[in-house]
Amino acid sequence: MRDATPGAIYLADYRAPDFLINRTELHFHLGEEETIVTSRLHLLRSCEVDGTPPLVLNGQDMELLQVSIDNEPLAPEAFEVNDDTLVIADVPEQCVLSCRTRIRPQDNTSLEGLYRSHSMYCTQCEAEGFRKITYYLDRPDVMSVFTVTIEADPDQFPVLLSNGNLFASTTLDNGLQQVTWHDPFPKPSYLFALVAGDLEHVEDTFTTAGGREVTLRIYVEPKDLGKCAHAMDSLKRSMRWDEEVFGREYDLDIFNVVAVDDFNMGAMENKSLNIFNTSCVLCDPDITTDQGYQRVESIVAHEYFHNWSGNRVTCRDWFQLSLKEGFTVFRDAEFSADMGSRTVKRVEDVSLLRTAQFTEDAGPMAHPVRPDSYIEINNFYTATVYEKGAEVVRMIHTLLGPERFRSGSDLYFQRHDGQAVTCEDFLCAMEDASGVDLTQFRRWYAQAGTPQLRVRDRYDADARTYTLEFSQSCPPTPGQPQKQPVVIPCAMGLLGDAGNLPLRLRGEPVDAETADNTHRVLIIDQPSQEFVFENVAERPVPSLLRGFSAPVRLDYPYSREALCQLMSRDDDGFVRWDSAQTLAVQVISEVQEQLATGQAASVDDMLLAACAQLLEDATLDPAMVAEMLTLPSENYLAELAGEGAADVEAIHAARRAVQQAIGRELAGPLLARYRELEVTGDYAPSGEQIAARSLRNLCLGYLAGADAQHLALAAGQFAAADNLTDRLAALRVLACHGSEADWQQPLSRFYSDWQHEALAVNHWLTTQAMMPDAGVIARVRELMQHPAFDLRNPNKVRSLVGGFAGHNPLNFHRADGEGYRLLREAVAELNGINPQIAARLLAPLTRWRYYRGRADLMRAELEKLAGMEDLSPDVYEVVTKSLQ
Ligand code: PHE
Ligand code: ZN
Numbered sequence: 001m002r003d004a005t006p007g008a009i010y011l012a013d014y015r016a017p018d019f020l021i022n023r024t025e026l027h028f029h030l031g032e033e034e035t036i037v038t039s040r041l042h043l044l045r046s047c048e049v050d051g052t053p054p055l056v057l058n059g060q061d062m063e064l065l066q067v068s069i070d071n072e073p074l075a076p077e078a079f080e081v082n083d084d085t086l087v088i089a090d091v092p093e094q095c096v097l098s099c100r101t102r103i104r105p106q107d108n109t110s111l112e113g114l115y116r117s118h119s120m121y122c123t124q125c126e127a128e129g130f131r132k133i134t135y136y137l138d139r140p141d142v143m144s145v146f147t148v149t150i151e152a153d154p155d156q157f158p159v160l161l162s163n164g165n166l167f168a169s170t171t172l173d174n175g176l177q178q179v180t181w182h183d184p185f186p187k188p189s190y191l192f193a194l195v196a197g198d199l200e201h202v203e204d205t206f207t208t209a210g211g212r213e214v215t216l217r218i219y220v221e222p223k224d225l226g227k228c229a230h231a232m233d234s235l236k237r238s239m240r241w242d243e244e245v246f247g248r249e250y251d252l253d254i255f256n257v258v259a260v261d262d263f264n265m266g267a268m269e270n271k272s273l274n275i276f277n278t279s280c281v282l283c284d285p286d287i288t289t290d291q292g293y294q295r296v297e298s299i300v301a302h303e304y305f306h307n308w309s310g311n312r313v314t315c316r317d318w319f320q321l322s323l324k325e326g327f328t329v330f331r332d333a334e335f336s337a338d339m340g341s342r343t344v345k346r347v348e349d350v351s352l353l354r355t356a357q358f359t360e361d362a363g364p365m366a367h368p369v370r371p372d373s374y375i376e377i378n379n380f381y382t383a384t385v386y387e388k389g390a391e392v393v394r395m396i397h398t399l400l401g402p403e404r405f406r407s408g409s410d411l412y413f414q415r416h417d418g419q420a421v422t423c424e425d426f427l428c429a430m431e432d433a434s435g436v437d438l439t440q441f442r443r444w445y446a447q448a449g450t451p452q453l454r455v456r457d458r459y460d461a462d463a464r465t466y467t468l469e470f471s472q473s474c475p476p477t478p479g480q481p482q483k484q485p486v487v488i489p490c491a492m493g494l495l496g497d498a499g500n501l502p503l504r505l506r507g508e509p510v511d512a513e514t515a516d517n518t519h520r521v522l523i524i525d526q527p528s529q530e531f532v533f534e535n536v537a538e539r540p541v542p543s544l545l546r547g548f549s550a551p552v553r554l555d556y557p558y559s560r561e562a563l564c565q566l567m568s569r570d571d572d573g574f575v576r577w578d579s580a581q582t583l584a585v586q587v588i589s590e591v592q593e594q595l596a597t598g599q600a601a602s603v604d605d606m607l608l609a610a611c612a613q614l615l616e617d618a619t620l621d622p623a624m625v626a627e628m629l630t631l632p633s634e635n636y637l638a639e640l641a642g643e644g645a646a647d648v649e650a651i652h653a654a655r656r657a658v659q660q661a662i663g664r665e666l667a668g669p670l671l672a673r674y675r676e677l678e679v680t681g682d683y684a685p686s687g688e689q690i691a692a693r694s695l696r697n698l699c700l701g702y703l704a705g706a707d708a709q710h711l712a713l714a715a716g717q718f719a720a721a722d723n724l725t726d727r728l729a730a731l732r733v734l735a736c737h738g739s740e741a742d743w744q745q746p747l748s749r750f751y752s753d754w755q756h757e758a759l760a761v762n763h764w765l766t767t768q769a770m771m772p773d774a775g776v777i778a779r780v781r782e783l784m785q786h787p788a789f790d791l792r793n794p795n796k797v798r799s800l801v802g803g804f805a806g807h808n809p810l811n812f813h814r815a816d817g818e819g820y821r822l823l824r825e826a827v828a829e830l831n832g833i834n835p836q837i838a839a840r841l842l843a844p845l846t847r848w849r850y851y852r853g854r855a856d857l858m859r860a861e862l863e864k865l866a867g868m869e870d871l872s873p874d875v876y877e878v879v880t881k882s883l884q
Contacts, residue, residue, distance in 0.1 A: 007873060011319040011372045017137055018053045019091075020044045021144040024189075026134065030105075030121060030152040030196055035114060036065070038100045039134045041144075045093045055091045057099075058128070059135035060084045061113070065100040067135075086135045099135045108132070109792050109833045117262035118221065119156070120197025122275060126268060127318055127377045130189035141316045141420040143186040150196060151178045157196040159219060161256060163187070163271045183271055185251070186418060188314055193270030195219070195258045202228045206239050208249045214239075219258045220282065230283035230293060230685065231257065231276075231300050238301035241335050246409060248308045257281065257300075261758060264794050264836050265381065266299050269306030276303070279759055279795055285683040285723040287760040290693055292724075293685035297339065302332040313416045318377045322369045322445075323423045325381075326389020330397070333390060340687050343573030347627045350548045350574070353391065355636050357383035358553070361450045362639070364846055364882040366477040370423050370445040375877035378836045384448070391551040392444045396430055398489045398521060398549055399441070404434035440525055441487045448477040451486055453524065455556040459539040465506070466494065466536040471528035472552075478881070488524040491549035493571060494533065494540035500571050501540055506532040518571065521549065541565050546572040558582060560606050567610055573624065580614075580628040583607055584658070588637065592647075592654035601657035608665050615669040615699075622677065623691035626698045629662075631655055634809045638850055646850045648813040652772075656705075663706025674699040674713070683723040697729035704737045711738050718746050728763055735771050743771075751788070761788045762799040769803035776811045777818050780804050784826075791829060794837045801826045805844040812844060817857040820845060824861035827875065828868060835872030842875065846882035859883065 023042040028035060043055070064081055067074050069091065080087045091097070108115040113132025114123050123133065131138040148162040154177035164183025172178050199219040206214045216235055218228040235257070242248040256273045263277035280299040283292065309331060310324035337345045360366060360383050367380065369389045374380050397405045412429035423445050427438050451474040458467045470490070474483035494501040500518035504510070522531055541562040545554050558566075558579070563586075566579035587607045594601055614625050634655060638646035663670065677696035679689050700717065703710040711734060718730035731750060734743045747768065754760035765788070769780055780800060783789055789796050805812050805823045812819035823845060830838035842865075848858035865871070866879045 007375050008373045009375070009377075011317070011370075014317050014319070016046065016048060017139065017142050018046055018049045019055055019137060019142075020046055021137060021142055024136075024144040024146045025149075026146065027149045028151065028194065030150065030157065033104075035103050035105055035121075036100065037062075037103060037134045039098060039136070041097045041099075041136070043091065043095055043097050045091070052090070055088045055097070057086045057088075057135035058084060058131035058138040059086050059101070061103070061108070061132050062134075063102040064135070065102055066098075067100075068098045069095050071096070071098070084131070101134055103133065110836065111262055111264045111794070111834060112836070114194065115262070117260045120195065120199065120221075120260070121157070122195045122197075122258065122260050123193050123270075124264065124268060124275065125192050125270070126190040127321075127381075128190075130192055133192075136189050138189050139317065140188040140190055140314055143188050143314070143418075143420060145182075145184065145186050146192060147180065147182045148192075148194065149178060149180045150194065151176045152196050153177075156198065159195070159197055159199045159201075161193075161195040161219070161258065161273055163191070163193055163273050164252065165254060185271060185312070187271050187311065188420065191269070191271045191311055191314075193268070193273040193275055195273065195275070198222075199258070200225050202232060204232050204236065206236050206250070206255075208239070209243045210249055212250070212253065214250050214252070215254045217254070217256050218281065219256065220278075221259075224259065224278070224282050227282040227284045227287070231281045231296055234297040234300040235304060237297075237339065238304040238335060241301070241338065242305060242308070242331075245334065245338070246308070246331065246406070248305075248413070250307065251312070255304075257303075261795070262793055264834070267303045269303045269310055271307075271311050274303045276300075277795065279762070282759065283685075286754070287724060287757045289728060289763070290685060290690040290725045294336070294340070294690070298332050298336045301335045302328055305331045305335075308413060312418065313413060314420045316420045316422050318374070318380070319370055319372065320422045321377075321380060322385045322389030322392075323421065323426055325386045326369065326393050327426070329386050329390035330393040333394075341621060341623060341691075343577070344621070344623045344627060346547060346574050347577045347624075349387070350578075353383070353387050353548075353551060355633060355639070357387045357551070358450050359635075359639050359847065360384055360843075361388070361448060361477070362475070363849070364478060364884060365843075365878065366448040368446050368448045372446075376835075376839070376873040378874055379839055379877050388551055391548075395444070395487075395489055395550055396427075396438070396441070398491070399438075399487070399523075400430065400434045400436055404436070405430070407433040440485075443484055443486045447474065447483050447486065448480055449474045449483060451483075451488065451550075451552045453488060453490065453545070453550070453552045453554050455542070455544060455554065457542060457556075459536070461539070464534065464536050466533045466540060468492075468522075468531045468533075468542060469528065470522075470524045470530070472524060473527075478884070485525060485527050488550045488552055490522045490524055490544060491519065491546035491572075492522060493519045493543040493546065494536070495543050495565060495570055496538050496540050499569070500543075501536060501538075504534050506534050510535075519546065543570045543572060543575045545575070545578075547574045548578070560586060560604065564606055564610050567628070568613060577624070577628050580610070581632055583610065584631050585637065585640065588631070588651075588654050588658050591657050592650050595653055595657070596650060601654070601661070603658050603661035603665075607658070608662065611662055612666055612669055615666060615673055621691060622695035623687070626691070626695040629695075629698055629702075631659060635807075638809065641850070643849045644852060644855075647852050648809050648854075652810045659702065660706045663702035663704075667703060667707065670699045670703050674703065693725050693729075697726065697733075700729065701733050701737075704733045708738070711742050714738075715742070715746070724760065724763070728767065732767055732770075735767055755788065758795070762795050765789070765796065765799040766803035766807075769800050770808050772808070772810055774811075776804070776808065777814070777822055780822060791826075792833055794834065797826070797830065797837055797841065802841055805841065813851055813854055815853075817860075820858055820861045824864055827865060831865075831868065831872050831875050832870065835874035838872065839874035839878045842878050846878060848882070 021041045025040040027038040105114040106116045112129035150160040160179045162181035164181050167182040168180040170178050200222045201217045201219045204216045252272050258275050259278045259281045261278045266280045267276040305328050309327045315323050408430035411433040431438050454471045456469045563579040563583040570576050587604045591601045637651045677692045679692050704714050714730040714733040721727035827838045827842050848855045
């Protein structure tokens with residue numbers, strides 16, 4: 001049954017388009033006051049349609065000046081202009097339709113369509129922004145060859161870019177510059193891009209495996225010219241990697257990247273003209289953290305990889321979004337794993353999945369990787385479509401193995417090159433190339449919710465058998481009360497006293513027992529299932545879900561001793577980290593109970609000993625030690641508490657007590673590591689330096705969090721730092737653990753030193769938004785009036801308001817509801833400016849079911865939003881679904 005949601009669009013209603021557009025010619029006249037767009041669409045009625053359906057073009061927020069067919073202007077009664085369509089009843093089977101429209105990009109604050117950012121014009125068309133530029137069949141299954149002519153004042157806009165190759169460039173009699181670009185690859189409108197501005201660029205070249213020399217350019221505002229080297233290197237590494245690992249070569253002679261300061265997302269894969277949020281492309285040691293460098297590398301790769309997984313083969317409709325996004329996130333994660341530490345990358349990704357995606361999957365906006373309905377597609381660029389979608393592709397990789405997966409990928413690209421296809425097409429290619437049946441596996445695309453994998457075990461010493469019993473279940477999600485069992489690949493091993501035990505399942509030949517069979521993947525596809533291992537000499541500790549082989553919640557009753565053994569001795573790095581997390585979760589919740597019953601906090605020595613061991617073992621990768629010593633976040637702990645059970649203050653207090661105990665009890669080793677890990681020499685975003693800084697700054701946090709005396713270390717580090725990573729880490733420690741006298745001066749110092757760098761200032765905003773002191777709400781409100789803040793700039797909104805609501809649970813959930821009010825007011829104002837950002841910002845309020853004693857306050861703010869006039873579809877969808 002379908003719900004009766006007004007304005008909802010359903011996958012089940014998909015119909016192929018009635019018309020095709022073989023060629024699209026666009027002419028832009030970029031003026032001071034207005035931009036005139038003239039289109040010539042070479043239309044063809046689809047041979048699959050009966051009769052003569054009307055032509056319905058999408059279009060929004062523009063003024064139609066003229067419409068003609070085959071150069072004959074249409075009389076007013078021949079067409080109908082509505083809020084978001086242009087309908088022409090009578091259209092020949094084949095014709096050239098031309099529209100002239102007027103738009104005002106300088107007034108476009110939604111940052112969709114053509115808009116102005118500082119002094120440049122740029123576009124963002126995914127998902128449905130093209131319809132704000134001209135009337136069009138704005139859907140991904142209409143693919144067309146674009147020719148784009150741009151006319152503008154050469155003094156203001158010396159650089160004029162669009163997709164494909166530069167075809168012509170002239171100066172017109174009226175002094176305007178005119179350029180024409182032609183993209184030979186048919187593409188949907190969402191991949192169209194245009195940029196005009198006073199930009200400078202860095203240039204490099206890349207020679208493909210096939211010998212094509214590609215010119216690579218990164219365009220930026222002149223002041224940022226020195227910040228492009230890392231992105232350029234990352235681009236060249238991505239191009240090489242995609243050839244080597246996926247056999248994918250670049251297909252044009254030019255590849256352009258443009259950095260834009262006002263951008264809703266991270267970056268966009270427009271054909272041969274990628275547009276990036278400045279925060280995802282510019283790098284400089286003083287404005288970019290180590291994490292930022294790694295993020296730039298992965299996003300540059302992600303957008304580049306879209307050239308095949310997204311552009312050459314695109315999506316049939318927006319329900320298939322994960323076809324390109326899940327696959328491309330999987331590809332960029334593999335790339336990052338190959339460029340640095342595979343385990344650390346995996347740990348970071350799983351951490352993100354568990355905090356962002358599991359919460360989404362357990363909340364009112366839960367949807368399948370392939371959603372079956374939406375009101376506003378912009379609300380579906382989610383952790384589920386991206387990150388869970390990538391996990392689903394990773395499971396296919398695990399089930400098929402690397403060789404057959406590669407054959408499946410080759411077949412997919414070959415079979416569907418130039419087409420707009422579905423997740424089903426991807427699965428068929430994987431099946432056809434591998435012979436593996438993915439029928440049941442398809443449920444991962446259709447069912448929402450995070451499956452739970454319950455595991456219990458028995459050891460029979462006499463029979464020398466060890467039995468693992470698995471059962472799976474999945475909680476109900478909106479519209480899906482009942483779930484079917486999914487296919488869960490569970491990578492595992494068994495840890496014995498002397499190391500990992502050889503594995504032989506009942507029924508397998510004895511001679512299969514070789515030395516290296518200590519790892520295998522069990523396939524769980526039934527509601528419950530048993531596996532019996534034979535010839536097991538001792539009761540083992542099971543090492544389960546190695547590498548996080550499936551996006552599920554694991555439920556096995558680990559003892560703390562077992563967790564410590566896995567932490568220190570398991571073969572799998574991910575399991576070592578995960579065991580540390582589980583141990584910390586157990587200890588924090590024990591402390592939470594102690595505090596709740598009026599006892600003093602007493603932190604289990606086992607945790608302290610395990611931490612000490614990690615700190616003292618010089619053979620371990622410091623990056624991995626830092627991950628293992630990082631306590632689970634308050635948000636994650638709240639999510640684990642479950643609906644109606646999260647007590648923010650109690651969680652904060654317990655976590656803080658454990659943090660302080662570690663800082664106090666291990667002060668000696670923490671200080672020793674802090675000193676020994678100091679990086680000498682120039683800053684470099686190398687794996688080795690990044691690892692050292694991450695552990696060193698973690699040590700600093702523990703030390704200063706436990707003993708105010710160590711705040712001096714932070715102050716010293718802040719003053720001496722020659723890079724943002726160390727400077728910001730020190731500033732955060734002061735802001736988080738110090739008193740006003742400790743942070744007042746450094747905070748103002750940071751601003752006065754870096755106020756000319758928007759990206760550094762954004763970190764300054766976030767640092768203040770995340771402070772635990774009671775004054776933070778007043779401070780955030782003040783900062784919203786600060787000259788460094790601008791509600792129209794998404795990066796600033798995310799840094800300040802998003803940082804507060806998303807990463808300062810203690811104050812966001814303040815008992816007087818002031819945190820909720822702040823967020824609601826910001827969302828209400830943004831609703832009229834940038835609905836996409838407004839809806840995203842709202843996410844923390846949608847989790848009202850979790851917070852004990854807060855649900856009414858949170859709901860009240862959602863209801864205030866629901867009652868607003870002029871609510872955008874974006875905010876409307878999130879608000880109404882969360883209140884259901
Ligand atoms: N397609 C972009 C990416 O994932 C994300 C994006 C979506 C950017 C919508 C802008 C608007 O690479
Ligand atoms: Zn993407």
